[in-house]
Amino acid sequence: MERGLYIAASGMLAEQVRQDQIANDLANAATPGYKADRTSQAGFGELLLANSATGATVGPQGTAVQVSAVETDFTPKPAKDTGEPLDFAIVGEGFFAVQTANGTRYTRNGQFTADAQGRLVTAQGNPVLGRGGRALTVGADGRVDPRNLEVVALRNPRKDGDSLVTGTPGGTAAGQVRAGALEASGADAARSMVDMIASMRAFEAGQKVIQTIDETLGKAATQVGAVSGG
Amino acid sequence: MLEGLNSAASGMAAQQQRLDSVANDLANANTTGYKHGRVGFRDLMYEQAGRPAADGVRTGHGAAAVDAGKSFGQGVLQRTDRPLDVAIQGEGFLRIKLQGGRDALTRDGNLQIDGLGRLATNTGALVQPQITIPKGTPEAEVAMGGDGTVTAAGRRVGKLALVTVRSPQALTPIGDNAFQPSAASGAVGPAPRATKLTQGALEASNVDMASAMVAMIESQRAFELVSKAIHTADQMWEIANGVKR
Numbered sequence: 001m002e003r004g005l006y007i008a009a010s011g012m013l014a015e016q017v018r019q020d021q022i023a024n025d026l027a028n029a030a031t032p033g034y035k036a037d038r039t040s041q042a043g044f045g046e047l048l049l050a051n052s053a054t055g056a057t058v059g060p061q062g063t064a065v066q067v068s069a070v071e072t073d074f075t076p077k078p079a080k081d082t083g084e085p086l087d088f089a090i091v092g093e094g095f096f097a098v099q100t101a102n103g104t105r106y107t108r109n110g111q112f113t114a115d116a117q118g119r120l121v122t123a124q125g126n127p128v129l130g131r132g133g134r135a136l137t138v139g140a141d142g143r144v145d146p147r148n149l150e151v152v153a154l155r156n157p158r159k160d161g162d163s164l165v166t167g168t169p170g171g172t173a174a175g176q177v178r179a180g181a182l183e184a185s186g187a188d189a190a191r192s193m194v195d196m197i198a199s200m201r202a203f204e205a206g207q208k209v210i211q212t213i214d215e216t217l218g219k220a221a222t223q224v225g226a227v228s229g230g
Numbered sequence: 231m232l233e234g235l236n237s238a239a240s241g242m243a244a245q246q247q248r249l250d251s252v253a254n255d256l257a258n259a260n261t262t263g264y265k266h267g268r269v270g271f272r273d274l275m276y277e278q279a280g281r282p283a284a285d286g287v288r289t290g291h292g293a294a295a296v297d298a299g300k301s302f303g304q305g306v307l308q309r310t311d312r313p314l315d316v317a318i319q320g321e322g323f324l325r326i327k328l329q330g331g332r333d334a335l336t337r338d339g340n341l342q343i344d345g346l347g348r349l350a351t352n353t354g355a356l357v358q359p360q361i362t363i364p365k366g367t368p369e370a371e372v373a374m375g376g377d378g379t380v381t382a383a384g385r386r387v388g389k390l391a392l393v394t395v396r397s398p399q400a401l402t403p404i405g406d407n408a409f410q411p412s413a414a415s416g417a418v419g420p421a422p423r424a425t426k427l428t429q430g431a432l433e434a435s436n437v438d439m440a441s442a443m444v445a446m447i448e449s450q451r452a453f454e455l456v457s458k459a460i461h462t463a464d465q466m467w468e469i470a471n472g473v474k475r
């Protein structure tokens with residue numbers, strides 16, 4: 001019976017992780033090129049229960065729930081026009097390559113600017129790489145030809161913060177670069193809201209299970225062994 | 231526990247910053263030579279989630295606003311037919327010396343002649359290099375050519391210097407329509423040849439009311455949305471508190 005207590009508690013903890021992920025999606029509802037996450041849960045450590053008197057098997061019994069994975073949905077989102085010459089969006093698959101202090105990183109957030117040397121850089125000041133892996137220079141008219149930006153296909157992309165993504169580059173991707181546009185955030189407000197409500201109710205259900213088990217244990221401790229008052 | 235509370239708060243703070251920037255843009259929708267801000271967002275770091283999460287399950291920590299500087303898109307030229315008004319077409323700035331002695335750049339060409347006959351902006355900052363209009367010259371006889379040459383009653387008295395930096399987005403706005411170069415903007419150099427001056431016109435603010443309004447609505451809704459995550463986290467704390475009655 002106490003096992004149920006811990007199973008219910010693990011379910012509540014798992015919902016907390018889901019809630020953290022949803023809050024992160026919502027906080028990034030306006031971040032260009034942001035990709036939304038989805039949390040999946042799985043049971044782990046199933047035990048085979050058996051009747052201790054007869055030895056007959058009762059069936060498998062889960063011992064807890066865990067968050068097995070957070071998957072990122074990297075599907076391209078529509079680009080929206082901004083009219084800024086140094087805003088870029090990739091229409092289709094692929095990532096911009098960015099030179100950072102930790103090596104080459106990738107991004108779909110194309111809100112770029114120019115640095116003191118006239119190079120095209122991200123808002124954090126990291127140079128954006130063009131075809132052939134060289135930094136790009138902003139022209140005298142304040143523009144960069146979108147065809148000169150490198151669009152990399154990535155295997156196993158993984159979000160790394162600061163709008164950057166890590167992964168294994170695998171050649172040129174099919175996506176086309178458009179200047180004067182930014183890719184919309186992948187966070188879907190309606191879906192996040194629904195997930196948030198479902199997750200909160202699952203959390204609440206876990207609480208009810210714990211309370212019920214607590215009541216049952218209370219009865220076992222105080223009433224089963226009580227000397228009848230009559 | 232419930233890191234989401236902080237992630238949501240960071241998202242609200244980020245939206246607040248963009249709202250501030252949009253409000254400033256809207257307030258300057260009629261400011262000569264004003265350039266609107268570019269505020270973007272980025273996500274923050276991702277960390278291994280606490281138990282009961284499998285290895286490799288990482289949750290993010292919210293969002294932050296990113297200042298991508300000013301947008302130097304050309305503003306529309308407005309005809310004023312005032313001889314001392316001059317609009318810059320293309321990339322470039324006028325060099326001015328502020329009253330405190332500091333050098334600055336501006337695209338506000340609403341010029342005046344000060345008490346000593348020198349060309350100055352409407353806040354009294356002197357145009358560099360200094361140009362003196364001979365005493366008694368009527369304003370109507372001051373001519374400014376496309377390349378910046380200033381003549382008074384047909385006589386050349388100086389030339390307005392057009393300058394720029396490598397990264398105008400990174401210039402520091404210092405108020406009064408003036409900018410100062412920063413380490414990120416690069417040093418001041420001559421403007422491209424294609425840049426021209428137009429006398430008798432002023433460059434309007436490049437704030438587009440429609441896009442500013444859309445940005446404002448988007449920020450407000452995103453702000454509201456994230457606040458729901460805070461509310462939910464709060465409810466979950468309450469539920470957790472209710473476990474032990």
